[in-house]
Amino acid sequence: MSNFEKLIENSKREWEALNNSGLPMIYLGTASCGIAAGADAVREAIRTTLEKNGIPAHLMEVGCIGICYQEPLMDITAFGNPRLSYGNVNSEWAQKIINSYLQKKDPLKDRALGHFGQGPFDGLPRFFDLPFFRSQVRIVLKNCGFIDPENINHYLAHEGYQGFHKALEMSPDDVIEEVTRAGIRGRGGAGFPTGKKWRTCRDQPSKVKYLICNADEGDPGAFMNRSLIESDPHVLLEGMLIAAYAIGATHGYVYIRAEYPLAIKRLKNTINQMMKAGLLGQKILGSDFSFDIKIKEGAGAFVCGEETALIQSIEGKRGMPRTRPPYPAVSGLHRRPTVINNVETLSTIPHIIQNGASWYRQFGVPGNHGTKTFSLVGKARHTGMIEVPLGTKLRNVIFDIAGGAAKPFKAVQTGGPSGGCLSMDYLDTPVEYESLAAAGSIMGSGGLIVMDEDTCMVDMARYFISFCSIESCGKCTPCRIGTSQMLNILNRICQGNGREGDIELLERIGHTVKAASLCGLGQTAPNPLLTTLRYFREEYVAHIREKRCPAGVCKDLITYSILPDKCTGCLACISACPNHCITGEKKKPHVLDPTECVKCGACFEVCKYDAVVQR
Amino acid sequence: MTDDLQLRLDKVLGGFSDEAGNLIPILQKVQEEFGYIFREAVERIADFLKMTENQVYGVASFYAQFRFTPPGRHSISACLGTACHVRGGERLMESLSRTLRVKPGESTSDGRFDLNRVACLGCCALSPVVMVDKDIYSNMTVMKLRGILRRYE
Numbered sequence: 001m002s003n004f005e006k007l008i009e010n011s012k013r014e015w016e017a018l019n020n021s022g023l024p025m026i027y028l029g030t031a032s033c034g035i036a037a038g039a040d041a042v043r044e045a046i047r048t049t050l051e052k053n054g055i056p057a058h059l060m061e062v063g064c065i066g067i068c069y070q071e072p073l074m075d076i077t078a079f080g081n082p083r084l085s086y087g088n089v090n091s092e093w094a095q096k097i098i099n100s101y102l103q104k105k106d107p108l109k110d111r112a113l114g115h116f117g118q119g120p121f122d123g124l125p126r127f128f129d130l131p132f133f134r135s136q137v138r139i140v141l142k143n144c145g146f147i148d149p150e151n152i153n154h155y156l157a158h159e160g161y162q163g164f165h166k167a168l169e170m171s172p173d174d175v176i177e178e179v180t181r182a183g184i185r186g187r188g189g190a191g192f193p194t195g196k197k198w199r200t201c202r203d204q205p206s207k208v209k210y211l212i213c214n215a216d217e218g219d220p221g222a223f224m225n226r227s228l229i230e231s232d233p234h235v236l237l238e239g240m241l242i243a244a245y246a247i248g249a250t251h252g253y254v255y256i257r258a259e260y261p262l263a264i265k266r267l268k269n270t271i272n273q274m275m276k277a278g279l280l281g282q283k284i285l286g287s288d289f290s291f292d293i294k295i296k297e298g299a300g301a302f303v304c305g306e307e308t309a310l311i312q313s314i315e316g317k318r319g320m321p322r323t324r325p326p327y328p329a330v331s332g333l334h335r336r337p338t339v340i341n342n343v344e345t346l347s348t349i350p351h352i353i354q355n356g357a358s359w360y361r362q363f364g365v366p367g368n369h370g371t372k373t374f375s376l377v378g379k380a381r382h383t384g385m386i387e388v389p390l391g392t393k394l395r396n397v398i399f400d401i402a403g404g405a406a407k408p409f410k411a412v413q414t415g416g417p418s419g420g421c422l423s424m425d426y427l428d429t430p431v432e433y434e435s436l437a438a439a440g441s442i443m444g445s446g447g448l449i450v451m452d453e454d455t456c457m458v459d460m461a462r463y464f465i466s467f468c469s470i471e472s473c474g475k476c477t478p479c480r481i482g483t484s485q486m487l488n489i490l491n492r493i494c495q496g497n498g499r500e501g502d503i504e505l506l507e508r509i510g511h512t513v514k515a516a517s518l519c520g521l522g523q524t525a526p527n528p529l530l531t532t533l534r535y536f537r538e539e540y541v542a543h544i545r546e547k548r549c550p551a552g553v554c555k556d557l558i559t560y561s562i563l564p565d566k567c568t569g570c571l572a573c574i575s576a577c578p579n580h581c582i583t584g585e586k587k588k589p590h591v592l593d594p595t596e597c598v599k600c601g602a603c604f605e606v607c608k609y610d611a612v613v614q615r
Numbered sequence: 616m617t618d619d620l621q622l623r624l625d626k627v628l629g630g631f632s633d634e635a636g637n638l639i640p641i642l643q644k645v646q647e648e649f650g651y652i653f654r655e656a657v658e659r660i661a662d663f664l665k666m667t668e669n670q671v672y673g674v675a676s677f678y679a680q681f682r683f684t685p686p687g688r689h690s691i692s693a694c695l696g697t698a699c700h701v702r703g704g705e706r707l708m709e710s711l712s713r714t715l716r717v718k719p720g721e722s723t724s725d726g727r728f729d730l731n732r733v734a735c736l737g738c739c740a741l742s743p744v745v746m747v748d749k750d751i752y753s754n755m756t757v758m759k760l761r762g763i764l765r766r767y768e
Binding site for chain 1: 635643713738739
C-alpha cells in the first residue's frame with residue numbers, strides 16, 4: 001500500500017470513528033463571521049451545558065456554510081436522526097436546544113432551520129432546499145461547514161488530495177490541457193483563461209518559477225476568500241500543489257491580507273499538517289516533485305491585489321504596478337516566470353482534475369463555465385456567501401437567494417470599487433464576464449452589494465471614488481489626479497454646492513481616467529461613478545438643482561425633526577442625543593432644535609415609534 | 616535609544632535574514648512588538664537590510680497597516696467597507712470621532728483608545744461592524760457602541 005493510500009485509510013477510519021461513536025455530534029460554525037455574531041459565547045454555553053448535565057457528546061467546530069444572516073449556527077446529529085440545523089443561536093438557546101433534544105429527545109422542531117437527511121424528516125425542510133440554497137451549486141464550497149478545517153484527516157476523508165494524486169500520475173502538459181479544456185477563467189475578476197496563463201509560464205525555459213496565490217481580498221464587501229480559507233484551507237493548498245506541478249514551480253506564496261488573522265492562522269496550521277503528511281516539501285508522495293509554500297501578509301494596500309504591485313510587495317517594495325508586458329507569467333517575482341492565481345480559481349482546480357474537464361463544463365454557459373462564489377451583503381434580506389453556476393440571472397441571486405431587500409430594491413453593485421451599480425432594469429443580466437461588462441460593471445471578485453431606496457447613489461459613487469483616491473498608489477497622473485478631482489466634485493454635490501455642468505465634467509474626467517490609467521485600479525475606478533450617472537442620473541440632478549438628497553443620506557442636505565403626533569414622550573431620544581438638542585417632558589411630544597443638531601442619527605435609531613424623521 | 620529598547624529590537628531582527636524581501640515582515644513584527652514604527656527602529660532596520668532610512672520609511676508609509684505614533688491601550692477600528700457604509704458605518708465613525716475627540720489615526724489624550732478606519736474586515740454580512748482590540752462587534756448602532764466602549768478601560 002502506498003503512503004497516500006495509508007493516509008486516506010487512516011483518515012477515513014478517524015472520520016468514521018467520529019461519526020459512528022454512538023454519541024451525539026454538535027457542530028458549531030466558528031469562522032470569523034460566526035465569532036462576530038457570538039459563537040464564542042455559544043461554545044462556552046454548549047460546553048457548560050454538556051458538563052453540568054453530564055450529557056456525553058462530541059463538539060466539533062466547523063467553518064461557515066454561508067448562511068451568514070442566521071449566525072451563529074449550531075447543528076446536532078443524534079438518535080439516528082439526520083443532522084438538524086439551528087440558526088441565530090445564542091447561549092440561552094444553545095442550552096435549551098441541547099437539554100431538550102439530548103435529554104428529552106425533543107429536537108424543538110419549530111426552532112430548527114432544516115435537516116441534512118435524504119428523505120423527509122418530521123415535516124422539516126431539507127436544509128439545501130431552503131430558498132437560500134436551492135439554486136446554489138456547491139463545488140468550491142462543498143466542504144464548508146462540514147469538516148473541521150484544522151484537521152487534515154477530515155479533508156482527506158472527503159476525497160481530499162485525490163485531484164493532486166491524480167495529477168501526479170498525469171504529465172504536467174496533460175494537467176494544463178485538462179484545465180484549458182475545462183474553460184475556467186480567473187476568479188479574481190479579470191477572467192483570463194487559467195490554462196492559457198499556465199501554458200505561458202510552463203513554456204518559459206527558466207529553472208526557477210513561482211506560484212503565487214492572491215488572497216489579498218481587498219474589495220470592500222467581498223469576503224468569499226476569507227470564508228473559504230477559514231472553512232476549508234486544504235482545498236486551496238491542494239490547488240496550489242496541482243498548479244505548481246503543472247507550471248513547474250518550486251516555490252509558492254500565499255499573499256493574504258493581514259486583516260484576516262484567523263485565515264492566516266489556519267493556513268499556517270494547514271502547511272504544518274501537509275509537511276507532516278509528506279504533501280509538501282521535498283519529493284512529495286515519493287514523486288520527483290518538490291514544492292514549498294510561504295505565507296506573506298499584506299500590509300493594507302488595495303492596489304496590491306493588482307499582480308505586478310503584489311510582486312513588488314513580496315519583494316519588500318512599495319506596491320506600485322508596472323506596465324505589462326512582460327506579463328508575470330514571463331517575468332514576475334525576482335524576474336522569474338510567475339503565475340498568480342486567485343484563491344477561488346486555485347480551489348476549483350482539485351475538483352476539475354479529479355472529475356475531469358467535461359464534468360466541469362456541464363456547469364455554467366458557453367464561454368463562462370463553472371461556478372462562482374459571491375458574497376451577498378448590504379441591504380439584502382438574507383446576507384451570506386453563495387456559489388452559483390455562471391450564467392445565473394442577477395434576479396435569481398437577489399430575489400430568490402437573498403430574498404430581495406427589506407425596503408424596495410434600488411440597485412445592486414457588483415465588482416467592488418472597480419464595478420458598477422446596476423438598476424432594476426438590468427436584473428435579467430446573467431452573471432458572467434461579458435454581460436456584466438456590457439452593462440458597464442464587471443464580474444470582479446464576487447461582492448454583490450444590494451441597495452434599497454434608502455441608499456443614495458451619489459453618496460455611493462462618492463464612497464467608491466474616495467476609496468480609490470485613498471488607495472491610488474500615485475504612480476500615474478490620470479489615476480492620482482483624476483480620482484481626487486472627481487472626489488472634490490462629488491463632495492461638493494453631496495454638500496449641496498453642485499453646479500450646472502458638474503455631471504458633464506465628471507463624465508469627461510471619468511472617461512479620461514479609464515482610458516489613460518496604468519493599471520486596473522485606475523482603469524476601473526470611474527465605473528461606479530459612470531454607471532450611477534448612466535442609471536440614476538436624476539439623483540445627481542436632484543442634488544445639484546434642488547439641493548435635495550432623495551434617499552435622505554447626504555448629511556448636509558437633510559434635517560432631523562420629531563413628528564408631534566407620533567411622539568409618545570418616552571424620553572429615549574433625549575438621553576440618546578449627544579448634543580442635548582432635544583428637549584421635552586415625559587409623555588409630552590419632544591422638540592428637536594435643528595440648529596444644534598449634529599445629525600448623528602442616534603435619536604432616529606432609538607425611536608421605536610417612527611416619530612423621528614430625516615428629510 | 617535605551618539599551619533595553621536596542622535589545623528588544625535586535626531580538627526582533629534576529630529572527631530574519633537580511634534579504635530585502637523581509638522588510639515588510641520585519642516592519643510588521645516591530646509593530647507587533649512595540650505597537651508602532653518609531654524613528655530609531657527605522658534607522659536600525661535600514662542598517663540591518665543595508666538600505667537607506669528613506670527606503671525603509673518609504674515602504675512603511677506606503678502601507679496603511681503601519682502607524683508612526685504610539686497606539687492607545689485599546690484599538691478601535693470602524694469598518695468603512697461598502698456593506699458597512701451602506702448600513703451606516705460612516706455615522707458610527709463620526710460618532711466615535713466626536714465622543715473620543717480624536718480623528719481617525721489618532722489616540723485619545725488619556726491614552727485609552729486609538730481610532731482607526733479599516734477598509735473591510737470581511738464580516739460584511741453582519742454590517743456595520745466595529746472592532747475593539749481583537750473583538751468584532753456586529754450589527755452596530757451608535758447607541759450600542761457607547762455601551763461597548765465602557766467595557767474597555
